[in-house]
């Protein structure tokens with residue numbers, strides 16, 4: 001199976017951790033919740049889940065994750081930020097607040113869909129995932145929007161308001177919650193990124 005032999009960490013400070021772990025396991029990879037920076041040793045990839053970015057940012061700071069996450073990114077380990085996780089990974093956030101990890105070359109607008117549209121679901125086309133012509137049911141919850149992308153950033157999905165999924169090298173970014181619909185294609189895509197950059201160089 002695609003995920004065999006791959007370990008994906010999920011930052012387990014706050015937010016939708018369990019759902020990501022279940023998706024990882026159903027792709028055949030090993031999923032581990034990460035509560036301390038030392039837990040990052042040996043992961044092949046890391047997911048920063050959705051939740052509340054100000055809260056996650058404070059906990060990232062408090063538990064000493066800021067430098068650990070930056071060094072993970074600098075080592076080329078794939079990191080996937082979903083929703084609040086995207087906000088933490090973005091280098092620029094409009095109306096900036098608190099601690100951010102600042103790795104991916106995008107600008108993000110928080111709560112970009114407005115207060116009256118708290119959450120919604122929409123079928124979107126995601127380029128590059130398996131069976132890409134089949135729509136992906138995306139769940140948006142007080143979602144951010146990617147409003148600017150750096151030169152090397154690939155846009156993977158848009159809605160009428162703007163970009164909702166992108167990839168900047170080994171950083172994957174989604175404004176929605178791919179762990180909530182039972183469609184594993186985006187998790188498989190990320191596990192594949194992790195497999196390809198596996199430090200051991202072993203084809204699994």
Ligand code: GLN
Nearest residue numbers: 050051052053083084142
């Ligand atoms: N709007 C939230 C924030 O700014 C993110 C929401 C989410 O992760 N579902 O942190």
